[in-house]
Amino acid sequence: MDQNLLTQLQQATQGLSFQSESDAPIEPFTVSESEATVSPETVLKAGHYPAGTKVKSTSLQTFFKNAMQMQDWFNDEEKQAAQRFQNLVQLLKDNLKGVKVFKVGETEQDVYVLGTTQDGSVAGVKTKVVET
Secondary structure, eight states, X not given: OOHHHHHHXXXXXXXXXXXXXXXXXXXXXXXXXXXXXXXXXXXXXXTTOOTTOOEEEEOHHHXXXXXXXXXXXXXXXXXXXXXXXXXXXXXXXXXOEEEEEEEESSSEEEEEEEEEOTTSOEEEEEEEEEOO
16 A cells, blocks of 8 residues: 555545534545455455445536535535545545545444555545435
8 A cells, every 4th residue: 555645545534524314434444455456346355244234326527516525505514524525536546546436334334435555455545424
């Protein structure tokens, strides 16, 4: 795993939280397995989920769309958060190939945004969402 990328992800996500029906921190995530691929199977194995756990996939843009969107009525803090999400998405796009978003579970979901690094490992960020 590229240590420089991990440091950039840590800086980009520090204090950043994803808002759904609850707020959850966004954290860097790496898969230590050398043969890992960007797949639901990798997510289930890395997250120690039981076999058969439900995994849904979505795109990077779809998942972060609302978080990145600037609104005229935003205060400075909200504008800063939207800009930070835009920067995070750009960082992921610039440094990872084949980025996919995996949501694990039903109502309370663990979310993994993963891609392949230049050295072939799997990395990205993780958070939680609540969807009712």
